[in-house]
Amino acid sequence: MLDFETYLARLPDQSVLCVGDLMLDQFVYGEVSRVSPEAPVPVIAVKREETQVGGAGNVACNIASLGASCVFVGVVGDDEAGQTLAAVLGRLNGRLSAELVADPERPTTRKLRFVSEHYSSHLLRADWERPQPLGAAIETAVLARVEAALPRVTAVVLSDYAKGVLTPRVVRGVIAAARGRGVPVVVDPKGRDFSVYAGATLITPNRKELGEASRRPLADLDAVAAAAEELRRDSGCEALLVTLSEDGMLLKQGGRAAVHVPAHPVRVRDVSGAGDTVVAVLALMLAMGAPLDAAMRAANAAASVVVGKRGTATVSPLELRSRVLPAAALASEEKIVFDAAQLDDRVAAWRAQGLRIGFTNGCFDILHPGHVRVLTRARAACDRLVVGLNSDASVKRLKGEGRPIQDVVARADVLAALEAVDLVAVFEEDTPIELIRRLKPQVLVKGSDYRVDQVVGREVVEANGGEVVLVDIVPGHSTTGILKKSGQAPARAGGPALPAGREPA
Template sequence: MSDLTALIDALPDAAVLVVGDAMLDRFTYGMVDRISPEAPIPVLRVQREVLTLGGAGNVACNLAALGTGVRFLSVLGDDEPGRTLRQQVAERLGDADGLVVEPGRRTTTKTRFIAGSQQLLRADGETVADIAPASADRLLALAEQALDQCAVLVLSDYGKGVLTPALVTRLIDAAKARGRLVVVDPKGRDYSRYRGADVLTPNRKELAEASGLPVSGDGAVEAACRHLIAGCGVAALVGTRSEEGMSVVTADSATHLRAEAREVFDVSGAGDTVVAVLSAALAAGAELTAAARLATVAAGIVVAKVGTAVVRPDELRTAVHRSGWESDAIKVVGLEAALERVARWRVQGLRVGFTNGCFDLLHPGHVSLLSQARSACDRLVVGLNSDASVKRLKGETRPVQGEGARATVLASLSSVDLVVVFEEDTPLRLIETLRPDVLVKGADYTIATVVGADVVQSYGGTVFLADLIQGQSTTRMVERMKR
């Protein structure tokens, strides 16, 4: 565990180059409450839309979330989805200079229509054809420059035409000439096109198709991997086996790592997370089995999230320390992680509540408020004022306890499901971002004076005023302590 923790700490010092098929993933969420009169199909009443990077772009986003340096190269069409994808890459990765525009090409877009937790339909728009020779030459030139700063080259092949056989060979040759490792997330049945690569990461289905051999059980997986190693000229395979874990196989050794997931909610993009963590760990200097072990932990985390998600270093550290992932174990999180958790609860049909405060010295009044808040919803998020925020609101002598201590105490309560520290004087930004179904404050407020009440009511949420226990006040407690 200490070795894996040290490896996690080293990830920000590594750098990885990702080349492959970029995709724009669009998730359209809504509700179905009637059948169309035009045809026997459900009518989706759209409530929100989420855009994210898929394919090789998701590998790059996972690397960025780990804090690892990442350079991302791909080819887009000169179309609206391409421009949106470029904007997403710039926002998520810092720049989009590695994206080559090819006129006449259609940017790969996958649109998923989801009602509650049920996906109704996926609509794909794409060009599945080899990129033009000029685009391949441009990608190679950019890759050769990036390889001077990156320790690992990742080829994320989704079979959309960016990684042509000729370009794959040239990229691997360029990496090997510089002493770089090459990790490939493969596609298709012919893995000989990746000859010279250090690691291939097929899933169980891909392994069976490429080898033509059975893959049930450790022995069969080893045999299938070694068949490909011998026939395709690659150094190792890391076979991902879903709930059975992961197998690390070379010509003369095999290690089988069991899955870390406690709950599998959504496997979308889990393979991308595995490739990202594996390549980042290798770039940080880890040997292959240790890198795969960390990737197994990461896979156990990401399958408990919704959609094409990422894994962050703090989640990895907690999972390693606990020898596994417990989906509700981490209660004190940042805003991005809170958004992921809330999205997951919503897909499960749970009502999300929100309350906030300084909670400096926890007293029975606080406990009662939180208990009443939790009774009004299925999951309760608590917004906690940061130390700087409390000082501005309460004066230089406050808080008595730091935000870390206050958050820990709140997280220990069964009525609290999530704690998010915020820096502002009010939780308005948190409320606007998380969009709780229920907003809870004490009855010393009126609905008109509750911060965020108008926001919550605007989309159909409710505001609940909890009863107060008379005589309970942190300020009074502090005054008594001074006597």
């Protein structure tokens, strides 16, 4: 039986090299209420804009979001979009190292989408790209960066979006160098000729790509399995994994029967980037020596998480764990959200039922009776209680070195197991003000060691007709006090001032 907990614990020790076509995804959201007087086209009133790392960069982001390290090698233009991508990648939690080659002969691949906020429908997309093979000098520069990175990675991903980075020379060079070191190579392919990927450990076409490459109809799973085996044999790879959207995944290894897993039953919001998540999880599982069928099941679970989110998305270890573990273990974990869109959906559903939303927050490093009282009283003041939980980085900034004692997964698990808690929302900032602005709770609860005017988010809640509730604390109970008794109390870092007489939680 697969011990998935062991694999999760080993994720931070893994490092994956990702090579492929990097893109800058930009979104302009707004509302359309009129037609332009200049031409018969809609006018979008812009509300907000988003910038995301796309293409092969999303594979790298998924690897980093799962807690592993990633070295990304790609090509950008000598332009502003390339500088933007480098800056965005540089901000991704310190686990992503971007080795970008600037090619003055091509623009950075950029896709600008105009989206109706209300209907979530795309109105227009503008592309900047030059999908032509790299020149010899740029190929050499890419391969040099790959050679430099290989000694410190445990798996390699080739993410081919047919924009010209993964030329035959680059692909063959990367595969040969990786396999020479015994490092598994996972390929997300493009095109009809998979022979260029000869020597890869695993190739992951979708149904359409498999049909085009095999030049045969894929009417059922038997046809998919036959085409997969033919293509696996002809391409010279060890195994082929076919992603089948709502039909799940199918794995074909040499000399073995095909293995099919159905898709998880989820509400699909957006399939953008799901293939990137699949490839990232497969690479990490293979890096840890997992069997291919186990890697497929983990990747299938990860895909079910990201298709439930809007836009190009990533998956966290906690979200992946909640899909893989048996159903009996999931009740509390379904309460934990790291993604703002999931929070929005849950709260919107509660509001549609006319339920009163409450909110409290804290680090909850070592749960004690003081915490329990605040949480139970908070739940009594509302119909659904959302608990804002500081991330590990946030706790460290507020409390100092040595904190948190327990990581965010452990702290979230403990909170979610409490009957009083309906949802745990993890936030990265020092205070929950942005979370409160997003949530707009009707009730905001804190301990009575605060004054009402000291409660973060009070103005937001009261401006929306809500109230602040102060709960009597249990004297003599605090995390710092517990740590002092055990002789482990670390020094507190600088941070927001605490109310007089209040000890850090």
